[in-house]
Amino acid sequence: MAEFLSLRDAVARYVEDGATLAMEGFTHLIPFAAGHEVIRQRRRDLTLIRMTPDLLYDQMIGAGCAKRLIFSWGGNPGVGSLHRLRDAVEKGYPHPIEIFEHSHAAMACAFEAGAAGLPLAVLRGYVGSDLPKVNPQIRFIECPFSGERLAAVPSVRPDVGIVHAQRADRQGNVLVEGIVGVQKEVVLAAERSIVTVEEIVDDLAAGPNACVIPGWAIDAIVVAERGAYPSYAHGYYPRDNAFYKAWDAIARDRQAFDTWLQDHVFSQGDDA
Structure with missing residues (x-):
């Protein structure tokens, strides 16, 4: 409180x-x-x-x-x-x-994931971007339902x-x-x-x-x-x-x- x-x-x-x-x-x-x-x-x-x-x-x-x-x-x-x-x-x-x-979208998703208590955020993004080459926090995963390739970033859960x-x-x-x-x-x-x-x-x-x-x-x-x-x-x-x-x-x-x-x-x- x-x-x-x-x-x-x-x-x-x-x-x-x-x-x-x-x-x-x-x-x-x-x-x-x-x-x-x-x-x-x-x-x-x-x-x-x-x-x-x-x-x-x-x-x-x-x-x-x-x-x-x-x-x-x-x-x-x-x-x-x-x-x-x-x-x-x-x-x-x-x-x-x-x-x-x-990206802005990834940060917004990371904050939302943190607010929900989740360990990561998943989004459609970074297609054609060079950021994944220099930022190890950006990974790619496969959707277990559709097989779609999606971007994943750690959620934001600050002290x-x-x-x-x-x-x-x-x-x-x-x-x-x-x-x-x-x-x-x-x-x-x-x-x-x-x-x-x-x-x-x-x-x-x-x-x-x-x-x-x-x-x-x-x-x-x-x-x-x-x-x-x-x-x-x-x-x-x-x-x-x-x-x-x-x-x-x-x-x-x-x-x-x-x-x-x-x-x-x-x-x-x-x-x-």
Whole structure:
């Protein structure tokens, strides 16, 4: 059953060095505040999992948190490359990182399989793709009923899943509105889960195109206002497009990145 904690306490309790960590939110509701707390607590040797890793994982990789990345497409949306990720892959800075690249469809299926407690996901995919040549997590199996050749990937069952959402009620149920990605699947697939929210309310007032994650599936709920910034939270604040553009120059230069990290992450601790 969900427990209400501070961000500092939730990360300290559930995110350990060497953990497998999935942090999701598609286009909006990206859990930046939680990721910054992981950086502040100097977690190391993490396996990071995410569909379309963007600035958040670029920051965590640049801060030295990750040893492995399981993902589908990595970039700064509408801008270009993730330069801290590229520096780690191409030059081993701040240390080498192992990568396992999948298609979007495979990642979505892997999250669904993890949520269902299954060991693998099966899909029609990777036909004509070179990814199976470089990713040993992609295998092919024969359907026992039709004989069809299908792709198989390991399910995503992380040690910890972290998502951001608009609000939680006082019983610990969480509302996700707007573009709904795989937040529900992350929480259900993870051994432990942390959900950051904009606010606590008496009534979730769920509308169309919304998902309610039940409190029994969540370990910790944290109030983190603007916890998705610089991405957006539907109904609360817009995306800071200027920051995404500015990130390209910040992330290209190691010293500029280290300065940004000190000024905007390490000096902004959670005092809740």
